[in-house]
Amino acid sequence: MEKRPGLLPELIIPVGSIAFGIYYLSTVWELPFQAKVVGIYVAAAIAILSFILFIRFGREIWSGQKSWGIEGFFSDPVSEARRWSVLALTVGFIVLMPVLGFVVTIFAFVFSAVIVIGGVERIKAAAFTALGMTIVAFLVFIVLVKVRFPTNIIDQTLKGFFL
Amino acid sequence: MEQFSTILGLFSYSLTYWWVMIPAILLGNLVGAIPGFSAANTIIILLPLTLSVDVEVALIFMMALYSASQLGNGIPAILVNIPGTGGAAATTLDGYPMAQKGQAQRALVYCFVASIFGGLIGTMFVLALLPVLSQVGNYLHSVEMVVIILFGLTLIAVIAAADMIKGLLAGMLGLLIGAIGTDFIYSEPRATFGMLELYSGVPLVPALIGLFAISEVFVLIERGRVLKDEYMDVVVSSKLYDVWVLVKEALRSWFLMTWTALIGVIIGIIPGAGASIAAFVAYQQARTFSKTPELFGTGVPEGVAAPEAANNGVTSGTLVPLMAIGVPGGSTAAIMMVVLQYHGVTLGPRLFIDSPELAYGIFTAAFITYLLMIPLMFPMAQYMSRVTTVPAFFLVPMILAFTLLGAFVPRAYMFDMGLAVAFGLLGYLARKTGYHVTAILIGIILGPLMEQYLMRALRISRGDVGILFSSNLGNILWLFLIITLLLPVYKSWQARKKQKEAV
Known part of the structure; x- marks a missing residue:
């Protein structure tokens, strides 16, 4: 049976970005508006883009194109x-x-x-x-x-x- | 007329300093090619030399070194996917795929032709229009800079064309990483993980080295060498005569090189802007107006020529405010100012009356330097391209050792070497999973600049976003930006329509 590429490695960057976004917001929350405005917008954009990616990944798993796991990430x-x-x-x-x-x-x-x-x-x-x-x-x-x-x-x- | 004959005389006068220019060109190429080094820190290191010689010699040496380092940046970007500075990051997008396909010599020739052509055009343009150009900085304020940087940021969307969501996410992550450190108005630390080394933001050199060099060597270990095996014969059998043929071929892109060099000059004039913005904007423009934009990123020579012409155009542009009004346009120009002031030279409008040989001489020296690069650089392209055939077991340790040492150089922190490795792991993960590393880097480079100018504009308007549409020049730039964004959509719609009609 042919091995399907694993999804887990592809999740690291979006999940890491969300975690970093949350950490970033926690450090700027108390600051004046001008010091945090860029962080807020960028973190929001990261959340939206990651959400879209998660939906896509979900569809790929559902349709059998990809599997949970790390297949295909490591070489020989x-x-x-x-x-x-x-x-x-x-x-x-x-x-x-x-x-x-x-x-x-x-x-x-x-x-x-x-x-x-x-x-x-x-x-x-x-x-x-x-x-x-x-x-x-x-x-x-x-x-x-x-x-x-x-x-x-x-x-x-x-x-x-x-x- | 008198001014014209003075400038003409300065060309021949500059040529008599060939003995200063040639070593400076060779040194400039070397420092340009090593990530972490730059013309600025090399001139600082060589201050004892430049302060002890005549002012003409010092000026010509610094100018030649600066111009050559801009050209040198592109060499490792093409051969091993490692840009010498942020300004050459856009060169990797097409230069490295060309090297992998056995076209390293072609990519290098395009890089040299574009750099030299861009440098010459930029210098002539500045010499002809110096009084006018010195006023450009007065019209470009925070609002206009926000739009110019947006031109560069739209490149993220261009790069992300293959997988838009992943590319945009990578760009946003880069922007957020670029926003680490104290903010520009209140100096409050943000997301520094409690590390003092990150208070001044994420240093660019370790990020560049990690994302490109370290992640690349991890890939190289698996692949064995840069060059794909099927192209081995092409590289090994290349001849010196091929260089001449390629030069003629590259010169056919003269319009693209002229136009992007002028973009470089204008962006270079703006204090604080630099080669990175110019190169990204030039690449984005070249792709937008190309007949085959879909091929960009797969190894097209125009993708090498545009950013290289632009970042060499910056060289002349950055010196315009220095010579004309005494305000340095960049870090290298600032160090040149220190040297000139030590020699008792007062910069500004009086300089053109009191010492025209210095005021114009710096540009004629740059012109002659670029001419001298022709016999010095082109014969080397054939041999440099052989780097792509070197096996990974030699190349990987050398690249790693040199780039890690390079990461240490700008700030002398061991922390920066560790940071480079951390970025290397991020870059490797991004490459393996389809998130574009260049998109991350664009965010890291342009993010802080964007924030800085946006904050200034909002500070002036007391938070009113309407200020972004308050200037005529700014609105014209917005219009260009919208055209630039809509043009590819229009072109692809037209192509689809033609295809349908053909069927």
Whole structure:
């Protein structure tokens, strides 16, 4: 039997928008009219549009075009595993940068991301890409543009060679 | 006549500064192509340089960098669906689908031709009509700006054509996200989730990076590369000669590029407006008056040419109020003003009498910069288009690392990197479920501007909505807006009628 596409993922944005609209209105309710007028109109528009969408979704379920569930949202397991791993690495990149500093975090992130997506057999390519990326990022962001990224002793030492 | 010969002499004088312009063009392209960077923050970073050299050199360097960065914005928008700034977001709508179909080189050539053509037309237009144009800002008040921004917002409906309800909902969500932060009159915080970082509103760069770059890499992981496999040979076998053929092809859209560049100049003159509004309005206009509007969004070159010509037209426009009345038209112009004032230059009408070489020179320098971009940019199109063939395992980590670092740059908050990831997840979900990310972005960019001008107008009228129809120019713009909205309906009705008659 052919699987019908699931409706649940399509509901996340309208339901989330309504929830955000309610939260928005709760924060502006006590404010003067001019500070809340745009919020009121936009939240009302979101409610109306979502209502129309819900009716449409209801009809699609009723006619058997779609099912409750998440069918069709996720792709093949390998791609999904890679995608979630890259997301975890991205979160790790942000959390760890204040601890590990600029250079180490970028190298570790790019190296692991290449391995996660390309496979362990690309370990050499991963190392070269990570090294190249780290050098370019360091030269552009730290040496040339002097952005105040979190740095540690390694970054400070490297900076000392250039500045 | 004397003024004409002064301007003519300035062209050759500007050309002698080619050694300043070429590095500025290359740097401008680089910073334009990296989300998070802009001409404004690069000029701030290079202040020690611009303050220590002669005023002519400083001015030419800043102008060349600014012009080149506008062109650079469009490159990643086409190749990897990541606009360098909000001004290039409209370029992704057709540029990226072209790249996916193996037409990255064609899209890049259209982008370069439109940018250079738009920049040249804009500069000539400003040079010819500078005294008149400097008065434009006086006639465009909050009411007129509300209508101009509405032109841009109607693009949400255009984008949403495939699924109107979902597209409009995405646009409304963007508008509500854009309304986060303190309001413009009472400075009361709204929907900030208790986070101080959101008091000044949702920062545009992390939103842009999240919605486009991060969501795109999540899709790329699955697809393997930007280019669809069946078009691999087309890209790999492209030659330098193809560029010349494509330039000739792109120049056939000269009328569209001229018209949208002039839209850019006019919008650029208005202080506070910018390349984002100009690009969205230009795209919307190009689609409205196209013979094949239904193809827009699927990868038509006109969809690249219109926004690119407009945001390069903005470059000249934004400097008009700066030079003529000493009011900067945008953030880059404001920083240029600081540098010029440091060098003892007094901006305003006296500048055209005391130092015409500076007053007009900034525009002749822009003109020469755009000319120098021709030999510098076109040969690169062939090689740049190869980026679309790079496998995802190389491209994804590099895009993610560079864009996350770019999200940090404008405000130096780690929070902004996290915000970019949050927008990335929203963007990915929107792509997978058919809600248009560009519609969300249009809402985020234009929402706060719309609110700002609407609030000002309502404040002046003490809440009377009638003020929106109180000016002649405003009413003319309303009329144009109504025509723009009704024209596609009329055209499709006519097409249906013709079809019926044929049957």
